[in-house]
Amino acid sequence: MKLASRKVVSVGAQRRMQMQAARAGAPALRERFPQVARLSIELHFEERNGRTPSPQQHTLFPAARAFFRFACPCAECDGDFDLTAAVDALAGTAGTGRRAAEAAASGRLQCEGWRARERAGSRPCSIELQYSLRLGGASETDEPQLQPALPPVEKRAHR
Ligand SMILES: [Zn+2]
Secondary structure (H helix, E strand, C coil), X not given: CCCCCCCCCCHHHHHHHHHHHHHHCXXXXXXXXXXXXXXXXXXXXEECCCCCCCCEEEEECCCCECCCEEECCCCXXXXXXXXXXHHHHHHHXXXXXXXXXXXXXXXXXXXXXXXXXXXXXXXXXXXXXXXXXXXXXXXXXXXXXXXXXXXXXXXXXXX
């Protein structure tokens, strides 16, 4: 059923290259948000018309790039989820003092990408992202938590 694509570089590969370039040009997290010692990002996806993509968990430390766009997990899709505004807003509420409180936020985003855009029969992506962000302030003394390979996440509504 799968049509072979004649394109040498797939939409997904092009997208990954663009994202890598954008990430490389981003400042370090510590430059952009000096008060943030740790930023945890959890991504859960919902796909109405097919298999649900695996959830993702990202933990950013001060040396990481302050880059908050994540490619849509659908391989055919050229979309991505941009959490930049959400991270900016959250970091703003966390304050700038060295005892910045832990802060958290969550929300939903609909993918605005298109699947197989270069071919006939392209259609908008139906993946929806549910994200949650959590900041750890600079006053925290706990060790960075090394996340083990994420076990299958329970289907549960987190508040
Ligand atoms: Zn998508």
